Amino acid sequence: MIVIPLFTFFLLFLLVLPGNQLRATEVLTLQDAIRESLERNPSAGMERERLRQFEADYRSTRAGLLPHLSAVASYTRLAPDRLAMTSQPGAALYEREVYGGIGLSQLLFDGKTVALRKAASTAALAQEELVASMENLAAYQTAKAFIQVLEARTLFQTSAKAAERARAFEEMTSTYFNAGKVTRLDLLQARSGRLEAEASLVRAKELEHSAMALLGALIGREDLDFKADGCLPDAVAPVPPYSMAIKSAMARNPDILRLRKLIERAGHTADAARGARYPTVGAKANWGYRDRDLGGGEREWTAGLQLDLPIYDGGAIGAGIAKSEASLAESREAERAGRLAVQSQLRSELSAWRTAAADVRAAEESIAAAREALDAAETLYRFGKATALDVLSAQLDLAKAETLRTGALADYAIARSGTDLLIGAAPAINLNSQGGTP
Numbered sequence: 001m002i003v004i005p006l007f008t009f010f011l012l013f014l015l016v017l018p019g020n021q022l023r024a025t026e027v028l029t030l031q032d033a034i035r036e037s038l039e040r041n042p043s044a045g046m047e048r049e050r051l052r053q054f055e056a057d058y059r060s061t062r063a064g065l066l067p068h069l070s071a072v073a074s075y076t077r078l079a080p081d082r083l084a085m086t087s088q089p090g091a092a093l094y095e096r097e098v099y100g101g102i103g104l105s106q107l108l109f110d111g112k113t114v115a116l117r118k119a120a121s122t123a124a125l126a127q128e129e130l131v132a133s134m135e136n137l138a139a140y141q142t143a144k145a146f147i148q149v150l151e152a153r154t155l156f157q158t159s160a161k162a163a164e165r166a167r168a169f170e171e172m173t174s175t176y177f178n179a180g181k182v183t184r185l186d187l188l189q190a191r192s193g194r195l196e197a198e199a200s201l202v203r204a205k206e207l208e209h210s211a212m213a214l215l216g217a218l219i220g221r222e223d224l225d226f227k228a229d230g231c232l233p234d235a236v237a238p239v240p241p242y243s244m245a246i247k248s249a250m251a252r253n254p255d256i257l258r259l260r261k262l263i264e265r266a267g268h269t270a271d272a273a274r275g276a277r278y279p280t281v282g283a284k285a286n287w288g289y290r291d292r293d294l295g296g297g298e299r300e301w302t303a304g305l306q307l308d309l310p311i312y313d314g315g316a317i318g319a320g321i322a323k324s325e326a327s328l329a330e331s332r333e334a335e336r337a338g339r340l341a342v343q344s345q346l347r348s349e350l351s352a353w354r355t356a357a358a359d360v361r362a363a364e365e366s367i368a369a370a371r372e373a374l375d376a377a378e379t380l381y382r383f384g385k386a387t388a389l390d391v392l393s394a395q396l397d398l399a400k401a402e403t404l405r406t407g408a409l410a411d412y413a414i415a416r417s418g419t420d421l422l423i424g425a426a427p428a429i430n431l432n433s434q435g436g437t438p
Contacts, residue, residue: 025226025227026227027229029431030143030230033146033218033219033228034142034426037218038135041218041220047130050130054124055124057120057123057124058117058124062117064107064116065107065113065117067104069103071103072102073099074097074099074100075096075098076099077096078093078095078097080093092294094295096293099288099291101288102286102288106284107280108281108282110278111271111274112280114275115268115269118271119268119269122265126258127258130258133254140418140420140427142218142219143417143427144414144417147413148211150231150413151211151407152208152211155403156201156208159203159204162201162395163197165395165398166193166395169194169388169391170190170193174187174190189387189388189392190391192392193395197399200399212228232431235360239353240350242347246342249423250342253342255342259335262331265331266331267328270324270325270327273321277310279309281306283303286302287301288301345418346419349418349422352411352414353412353415353419356408356411356412357412359404362404363401363402363405363408366401366404367405369401370394373398374394377393378391416428417429
């Protein structure tokens, strides 16, 4: 008799339980976050749609070089006395004409159209590189935000350990104070150290919330119903030589490749402008059937060549050539500016990489020294040879060293991702949940 009411209560509990409590929190790795950012990033999406437009422009330009086949049909009524002043007396003129046929035309030579087709093809290739550049930028921004989330989480863990040490020291100081071994000043200093450690804990938690909000915006999520799965790297990889990095960047950077394609496109556009001075040769053929009310009907065909040669155009062709050559020179300067920018950015990222590596080494040595100093200070404090301020200073030094190591590892991960961006590669750093690796 009691089983049925309990079962009913359980069903009602499941019905009223909020859906977000029933749904498990989704876990996202760095690769998952990058994949979502590429799918939902609006800038990359707009460039992909522009790529479709460039591809359509190429097909439209190419169509001018392909055969054109058309069907023609007509029905005509004419006045019977239309040639009354010139025709012979009594000669009858046809009043109705019907025609149906097929026309074929083929462009045989046109330097302008050929060059424009090449320019349209190169423009589509340049847009492909721009899409790759926007996707690389979206991946870098997502990786940077993801690293900042992991940094804030690690800082929270470091702050939690510091707060635990401060609470333990406050409890020990309180015990010593009650036993009359230390002064009230020591107790107040220990309490102040514990409050500062707890405030740092709150700041680290809020920093993680802010980083999660930024990551959610980059991957296109309005609700933060996910968890970033990963850890900062536990070591720093060797810095690659600048010569090798710049060589990879010049060969693979999407922005550099796009600028080179734009130079090629400008060259084809200049060829098209110069090609307007060359003759245009085309072939045309028609085959059909014509029927009149007088004389009946008969099949007919025509075939021939057509040549067009511009003689005088008021200087329009020369102006077009000058404009296209200036555009070509501008594209070359833009490519040079792009190379200089990539070289400068790459030097900056490699410098940040080296600085982070040095900071990690220094922080690790400082952590070892600070832990030894803290142990010594706590031992001396127990024997009355040190004050609470000495212990708190040692704790603060340890917390600062751990914080510096966390920041240096995050700076390394961001610099590594920035280097990958500049050389045109996906972020290669591994930030798995078992512990990041360089």
